[in-house]
Amino acid sequence: MSLIEVKGLKKSYGDVHAVRGVDLSIEKGEIFSLLGPNGAGKTTTVEILEGFRTRDAGSVSVIGFDPQSRGHESRIWRNRIGIVLQSSSDAGDLTVIETIKHFSGYYSNPRNVDEVIDSVGLKEKEGALIRTLSGGQRRRLDVALGIIGNPELLFLDEPTTGFDPEARRTFWALIQQLRTDGTSILLTTHYLDEAEALADRVAVINNGVIIEVSTPADLGGRATSQATVQWRDGDAIKSEKTDNPTALVSKLSATFNGEIPELIVTRPSLEDIYLEMIGGANE
């Protein structure tokens, strides 16, 4: 049984068909990333999985529960998952440690408060009031609150929006550590490099349907797509698309008698592939 199993999921708001038949299967232990432009049905899909919205049709199972369940059933389910939402800006008058300690009391088997504070890198800030935290520190606190219940599954929504590049790298290391510790993660992000760095598999959603599910390296035939070889020939920069970059490079090497000036070999980035996919689907 997969950790998350979605079949034929549909959701409309009036005449707007936000989700038009989504199928997804997410396995235990993986970081799975859902990609898609605004309005593609990404947020609706994730919020249905998180139990924040109801569905119109289809079946959904998240760690064996229907997210639409209510009452005690819902508490048992929420006890086993963690959610890091896009933005919370509340409770500015409590300290970091007070807040995390309080949230830990919601769960039956919470993680150790000090360990969690350490793992998100807020040790020096644990006594600080939340309203004095920077954006990045606040985001770390959001993650701490998402993982304090020791969840089997963590929902991460746009976790690094507004981070500087260094903070993003540190944050990625934290997420990878969580996976190593056994937490499965559903990540939604606008940053393709983030999906590439973190995700084991990515799904691209557009116009309310999933157009492809694959590893970041293979998405859209990326691994086998043509490479571009670029080099300098006298005054001119030359480039050539080819299925056999190695052959071209050794040919050039022979021509130049060794070193090829300013040689660059590239394949399309995940972003190139992605933009092509959603552009194509929009036409």
Add this chain to the structure above:
Amino acid sequence: MNKIPSALQLGIRRGGLEIRQFARQRESVVFTLLFPVILLAIFGSVFKDTIAPGVTFSQYFVAGMIASGLVNTGFQALAITIPMEREFGALKRLRGTPMPASSYFIGKAILIFASMVVQILLLLEFGVLFFGLEMPTDPGKWLTFAWLVFLGSACSTALGIAFSIVPKSGRGASAVVSPIVIILQFFSGVFFVFTQLPSWMQQVAAIFPLKWLTQGMRSVFLPDSFATQEVAKSWETERTAVILLVWLVIGIFFSVRKFKWDRD
């Protein structure tokens, strides 16, 4: 696997957290706890007459201030702050945890009750020291006082939570809620002697809990001889309890059924 903490247990913990959070917001602490004292100082200095033999305006006014304190501290504060918590995303985050809605409600009820107790103690102390407020001596009156504060606070909390679904935004909440409370205070005989109000105002006020809380508080702080000057010629204690209970049930019903955790 340990058990998930019970809703009551979490509610009490939330109450502690709410109080701690509230105590750190200095402006609202001062405003909430001292506002009735300030009003008493103003009104008590302006109106020095007696309303009936042995009943000073201050004595009458303290009863009204305690009653309207219950509405301000519970209903008004919650109907304004909960939409803000919703706008900040705080409620949605709580929704994503195993904490049940009832714990959140219990936490609010504890906060309101605790701040009511402090507010009342300050007001009574101030009234006795500076405005010759006379405290009841009959234990029966203190019993009435206790259940009025308890029931009034619960009722005000439940209605504040229920009404928090009405304001469309956190910023606009105050504009929606405050006029309702102010009008209700004028209609319910907080600032004026109730029997001197036009009868249509009295009838409108009689639908809502504030009038009954005010009248109930008068039964505690005014001599029993004053009861004959009430509209019904009596304190109507049982009726007050019933009406407050009905409003409490209405408040709980809408809080449980209609509470909104998310902006849309």
